Amino acid sequence: MLELKHIEKYYNPGTVNEMCLFQDFNLTIEKGQFVSVIGSNGSGKTSMLNLICGSIDLDGGKILIDGEDITREKEYKRLKRIGRVYQNPAMGTCPNMTILENMAMADNKGKFFGLSRGTNKERISYYKECLSQLNLGLEDKLNVKVGSLSGGQRQAMSLVMSTMTPIDFLILDEHTAALDPKTAERIMELTGKIVEEKKLTTIMVTHNLRYAVEYGDRLLMMHEGKAVIDVAGEEKKKVQVDQILERFNQISIECGN
Numbered sequence: 001m002l003e004l005k006h007i008e009k010y011y012n013p014g015t016v017n018e019m020c021l022f023q024d025f026n027l028t029i030e031k032g033q034f035v036s037v038i039g040s041n042g043s044g045k046t047s048m049l050n051l052i053c054g055s056i057d058l059d060g061g062k063i064l065i066d067g068e069d070i071t072r073e074k075e076y077k078r079l080k081r082i083g084r085v086y087q088n089p090a091m092g093t094c095p096n097m098t099i100l101e102n103m104a105m106a107d108n109k110g111k112f113f114g115l116s117r118g119t120n121k122e123r124i125s126y127y128k129e130c131l132s133q134l135n136l137g138l139e140d141k142l143n144v145k146v147g148s149l150s151g152g153q154r155q156a157m158s159l160v161m162s163t164m165t166p167i168d169f170l171i172l173d174e175h176t177a178a179l180d181p182k183t184a185e186r187i188m189e190l191t192g193k194i195v196e197e198k199k200l201t202t203i204m205v206t207h208n209l210r211y212a213v214e215y216g217d218r219l220l221m222m223h224e225g226k227a228v229i230d231v232a233g234e235e236k237k238k239v240q241v242d243q244i245l246e247r248f249n250q251i252s253i254e255c256g257n
Contacts, residue, residue, distance in 0.1 A: 001066055002029040002052070002169065002201065008060030009047060009225075021047055022225040025061070029218075033232070034195055034202040036212040038244065039222030040251065045205045048222070049171050052203070054078045065168060080109070083162030083200075085155070087174040092158025095147030099138055099157070102146050103127040106161035130160050134190065152183035156190060163194055170195065172204040176211070184208075188215065209241045219244075223251055 007025040012018050021044050029035055039045050050056045052063065054075035062071045070078060085092055093102050104119040107127070128139040134156045138149075146154060155175060163170060172191065176184035188211055195202050206212050212219055219236050221229035221244065229247060231239055 001031050001064075003027075003064040004048075004051070004061065005064065006061040007051065007058060007063075009051065009056075010059050013059070020225070022051075022061075025225055027220075027227065029201060029203065031066075031201055032199055033218050034200075034216035035204065035218045035220060036216040037203060037205045037220045037222060038207070038209060038212045039220075040248070042224075043222040044225040045222050046173060049084075049173055049203065049205060052078075052169075053082055053084060053171060081166075081168040082171055083165075083167045083169070084171040084173065085158045085162050085175040087177045089151040089154040089158065089178060092161065093146045093154050096145060098143050098145055099131070099149075100124065100127065100142040102157065102161065103130070103142075103164075106164045109165045130164065131157075133193075134160065150183075152179050152187065155179060155183075155187055159187065159190060159194065163198060163200065168201060170200045170202040172202065172206075174205050174207060177207060191215070209244050213239055213241050213244065221247060 004025060004027040007022045007027075008020075009022040009025075010018060010020050025044075027048075037045050037048070047056065051058060054070075054073060054077075058071060062069055064070065065081070094105065097105070100119060104123070104127075107120075107123060124142070127142070131139040136153055136156060138153065138157065146157065149157070155178075159175070175191075176187050179187060191204070192215055194200070202216070204211075204216065217236060218232035219229065219239060220227050228251070229244075
């Protein structure tokens with residue numbers, strides 16, 4: 001279980017540009033939930049992910065995982081149990097390393113690195129098995145440098161790599177936004193498959209309203225650091241894209257846009 005309790009977050013504090021994004025924000029995500037998060041730019045979606053991962057610091061409140069307070073835990077320590085896929089495909093892989101080397105790095109996430117070889121040949125068959133599910137032929141290109149792959153191929157790799165080791169949470173930060181429609185569909189299908197098979201607690205930020213409606217068992221709409229829509233279970237299944245779009249338009253009118 002993930003708990004955000006009484007979260008406070010300010011940007012540019014003490015200046016004329018000071019902005020309070022979160023004020024007494026509370027959110028609980030149950031183990032195994034797949035939460036789709038939508039909202040306009042500046043609504044707090046990505047900031048919430050950054051707070052959870054430790055990429056930015058809180059100004060108040062607590063973050064707990066299974067009752068353990070991780071508020072002051074460093075980002076690199078949190079990422080031992082959090083897998084994250086970014087919007088930019090280049091952020092999840094190392095372009096100057098081969099596919100094999102990237103897979104080995106992901107396989108050793110959170111483990112001690114000594115002076116032994118980084119790539120364990122005994123694990124190659126496992127890496128091929130992981131890559132074969134992508135149906136992109138990458139399992140036959142292990143010695144190819146990742147920088148020569150397409151954005152879709154790299155994003156598919158990032159998704160597999162982020163879930164290779166046991167994790168508590170999968171964080172998807174607009175992970176299809178930089179892809180063409182066909183590739184985005186493939187990545188979303190793969191996302192649904194991996195989340196279901198591994199039973200991962202997942203938070204997916206997306207601007208694609210159809211993906212938000214079709215995927216996951218809970219939907220949040222963020223606005224000005226608050227959850228203005230929060231539906232789950234059977235109620236979430238009834239939500240239609242038109243309803244979400246209408247709420248977006250209402251907010252836009254209220255904001256004078």
